[in-house]
Amino acid sequence: MSVGHIAVTTPAPAEPVISCETPQEECGVRDVLDRLGDKWSVYVVVELAAGVHRFRQLQRAVPGISQRMLTLTVRRLERDGLVKRTVYATVPAQVEYELTAMGHSMTHLIKALADWSIDHRGAIADARRSWDAEHEAP
């Protein structure tokens, strides 16, 4: 366990698991989860992991995203230092997006997430079905 701020997989006695200095600060975990939790960031990062993209190219690569949401998403990722944005002063305008080193380091995390999801999607779907079956309107 590299960092050890969180003790997991220990069905042991009940002790505080997060031992941040200030629990309210949430250890900065929230900062990451907010980015991962919004609807599009993960897909944009995954797409950019494949290489540099221009705006439209990125929008086409992420099916269903509106240009407003793409703008907001890449802005946030840029602000967090995960994505680098390069503007070329051409006509018409041209902008390229690529992951920073930190952005690339996060793709490992996303891959782990995706792997776990794929491995357990069936079990989760089954759990939901049986839960729904037991809790339907009487």
Added chain:
Amino acid sequence: MSVGHIAVTTPAPAEPVISCETPQEECGVRDVLDRLGDKWSVYVVVELAAGVHRFRQLQRAVPGISQRMLTLTVRRLERDGLVKRTVYATVPAQVEYELTAMGHSMTHLIKALADWSIDHRGAIADARRSWDAEHEAP
């Protein structure tokens, strides 16, 4: 790379990175992210990773959560098969929550997330500061 559905850390040529059968289905990754992305699930799971909790005990352990949100959160986790809920027919009522095997398997993921967050929280904060400095109102 265990599963290989996602190619990461490869700043290589632009190729589709997610190779789901149906991209719209989102590979079930959304299912996990929706759970991880909401405001409280992670903290509840982390808390339950330490052992069995009763409702009030859990609420006290997760500072700031309302009982409505705790109810909703544990219900969703239960529905997904990540948490097991046991009701004891005592007076007053008593309910115990604990992670299932699948729930425990997810704590590895959360730990990886937390480690990454802690390792990069400083860099992210710096990136945000400099971004904000460059984009303040003229």
Added chain:
DNA sequence: CAGAATCCACAACGATACTG
């Protein structure tokens, strides 16, 4: 104790229209 139910505020998202 463990919750269900209700009401309300706000943020997130989508669709559309317009601009350099």
Added chain:
DNA sequence: CAGTATCGTTGTGGATTCTG
């Protein structure tokens, strides 16, 4: 092409009240 601006809808979460 790469956005910005505005509007309307939906979803999420908090506070409060009530119940077995």
